[in-house]
Amino acid sequence: MEKNYNGRKQTHTYLTMPDGTRLSCVLFMPLKDGKEPEVPLPVILSYTAYECLYYAAGPDGTVSSRQGQISTWIL
Amino acid sequence: MDTLTDYxxxxxxxxxxxxxxxxxxxxxxASRQEAQDGAYVVEYLASQPxxxxxxxxxxQSYNGQTQLGILSRKPAHLRAAYIGKTDLNRYDGWVRNGIPRAFGSRPDIDWGKTREEQEAVLERLVQETVPVxxxxxRQLLREAISEHLRNGSQVTAQREYNWRDSECPYFEGSFWDALSASTYLQDINASGAVVYLDGGVLDVFRRDTILLYHNLTLPKKLIIGPWDHIRPxxxxxxxxxxxxLAEHVLKGVENGIMEEPPLTLRVMEYDFQNHRYSGPGTGYYRKENSWPLWEGRRDVFYLSPESRNGILFAGGTGKENVPAAVLSAAQPEMSGIVYPVVYGISSGVETDDLLADPERGACSRGMNFLTDPYPEDIEYIGHPFADISFTVLDAGEMPAPLDVDVFVMLSDFDPETGQAFQFCSGWMRSSLRTPIGTPSYDFLGLPWHDCRKGDNEYLETGGTYSLQIDLLPVFYRIRKGHRLLLTVTCSLDRTYYAGREICEMSPGTAAPVISFCTGGDKPCCLILPNIYADKPENT
Known part of the structure; x- marks a missing residue:
């Protein structure tokens, strides 16, 4: 097994189903030294009823930052 | 996550x-709409540059159900699925032997009853949820969540649709059949994907995970790890x-994953000193080719009215301590053990120590039976059974028709610390005790209960009833000096047990009194698989 990447980019968009319903999709794209892959990669999909993104409390207790987190519920 | 993106x-x-x-x-x-959407998403992702x-x-869990739905739609670019801790048949997974589980509420939204309550919930969800x-x-987000007001409730369904053929307005036909992966097994097996299943030695769905493995004809693997459903x-x-799995199936890496024996099973023992069941000193893995493992013998332990072992469990405030009776290989004389049914027991199937709550815990308010200390380590791997017979002495003030639920729990009792660790459980609604019908999928030869409307054979005062309960599969080692503890109750937390509604609405209602049969032709007993006894050389 080879580790070829050392970062990731998170995007949150809607995918539109054939009947027009939009589903939330969070994509984590591997990055190498900040650059996106030069070749297509395989995808691992978690299709879930549970939240993937949440607001985390900072050290001062204020809730502000948006975090991407795959919990054991999701993967 | 980083692990996957880094690779x-x-x-x-x-x-x-x-x-x-x-x-x-x-x-x-797990609706068919979800399955259809999921398959569409797979193809959408595959088509991206x-x-x-x-x-x-x-x-895992819900996300295992969604994967089975996707597999049943056979999307062309789905190569593999890693499915954790979920069920093949939703009725058998959730309303086991007629008793619905009272959990699984996490995706449900409680919108309240009034318009003001709904607006407050909407506002909260809009603030808590991360928008695209x-x-x-958050304009789109508000629109999206407003549509969730028309969502159904998962927990309500489990509580109200008690029978395998229960119908709901949303479907034509059986609610449970429509939602169960077993209904779509033929399509799942035609998907062409490689499937790797994971289950946990303490997961409530471990029987279902094994049944799922058994019914798949796809290239497949199964690991039963030192896991429960919730914890890390x-x-x-x-x-x-x-x-x-991804390296092998998606990138073609020859890592041997599909060449090794297909079953990886954890045999666990609880670490009473450090209160853990994974990590060093908590068991080992064994590789196997099939399930169940070869059983040379089944060891039978009989419930006895004697309490000669001298062990007392705390009875709670103002109550006497509870003597533990004997669980022994010798069949006792015919007798009975009187048990006034206790509702509202606080222990659940995921409670580690049934002794932990002396006020309402299973050991304080149920019946307990202990073996002698084990002379050597012993492992139990397979499907245990509990034969429970009882006579109804008094129906109490419970309205007709009378029903009694029976819960059986097995624990490892450590005399040194005085603690117990629950590693197995099973239950049955007495009125659905008769094995009826033909399984709609391969049920491994375990007792099948159709649990359809009209199958209930309710109880009467003076009647004697026999239940054979197949307990969840075990993967457990009991250490030398420890004892096996069997606990029987008629209620359990996080289940919709018979009598729950009445005792919650009218706490003073007199519960039934039953007498467990010991000895005679219907002795209460526990039957455990023994894979080491009489083992031939080449097995």
Whole structure:
């Protein structure tokens, strides 16, 4: 097994189903030294009823930052 | 997550309609609409320029159900699925032997009853949920969540649809059949994907995970790890197995994953000193080719009215301590053990120590039976059974028709610390005790109970009733000097047990009194698989 990447980019968009319903999709794209892959990669999909993104409390207790987190519920 | 992206996998997390920031409504769990959407998402991802057309799914519990739905739709670019801790047949997974489980509420939204309550919930959800990147003002998010107002309730369904053939307005036909992967087994097996299942030695769905494995004809693997359903999964973390599968199926790496024996089973023992069941000193893995393992013998332990072992469990405030009776290989004389049924027991199937709550815990308010200390370590791997017979002495003030639920729990009792660790359980509604019908899928030869409307044979005062309960599969080692503790109750937390509604509405209602049969032709006993006894050389 080879580790070829050392970062990731998170995007949150809607995918539109054939009947027009939009589903939330969070994509984590591997990055190498900040650059996106030069070749297509395989995808691992978690299709879930549970939240993937949440607001985390900072050290001062204020809730502000948006975090991407795959919990054991999701993967 | 970092593990997967670092090794060159794009990870996509898509929320089903009616949840999170997604639009739409979710009437029920694991709907065909969810399956259709999921298959569409797989093909959408495969068609993107950044995808090499190879897609794998992964996840556990609800996310295992969604994967089975996707498999049943056979999307062309789905190569593999890593499915954790879920059920093949939803009725058998959730309303086991006629008693619904009272959990699984997490994706449900409690909108309240009034318009003001609904508006307050909507506002809270809009603030808590992360919008898509292009919606910083949350306008789309508010629209999306407003559509969730028409969602159905998962827990309500489990409580109200008690029979396998229960119908609901949302479907034509059986509610449970429509939602169960077993209904779509033929399509799942035609998907062509490689399937890796994971289950936990303490997971409530471990029987279902094994049944799922048994019914798949796809290239398949199964690991039963030192995991329960909720808590963090260690030793190994499932993500490393997901990565191994992905490397082999999606990238063609020859890592041997499909050449090794297909079953990896953890045999666990509880670490009473450090209160853990994974990590060093808590068991080992064994590789096997098939399930169940060869059983040379089944060891029978009889419930006895004697309490000669001298062990007392705390009885709670103002109550006497509870003597533990004997669980012995010798069949006792015919007798009975009188048990006034106790409702509202606080222990559940996921409670580690049934002794922990002296006020309402299973050991304080149930019946307890202890073996002598084990002269050597022993492992139990397989499907245990409990034969429970009882006579109804008094129906109490319970309205007709009378029913009694029976819960059986096995624990490892450590005399040194005085603690117990629950590693197995099973239950049955007495009125559904008669094995009836033919399994709609391969049920491994375990007792099948159709549990259809009209199958209930209710109880009467003076009647004697026999139940054979197949307990959840065990993967457990009891250490030398420890004892096996069997606990029987007629209620359990987080289940909709018979009598619950009445005792919650009218706490003073007199509960039934029953007498467990010992000895005679219907002795109460526990039957455990023994894979080491009389083992031939070549087995």
């Amino acid at each position: 060159g996998y794009i990870v996509a997390v898509v929320q089903v309609r009616g949840c999170g920031a997604s639009f739409g409504t979710r009437k029920v769990v 950044w995808c090499d057309q190879n897609v794998m799914t992964a996840g 990147d292009a919606d910083p003002e 999964k260690l030793d190994p973390e499932p993500r490393f197995e997901i990565l191994r």
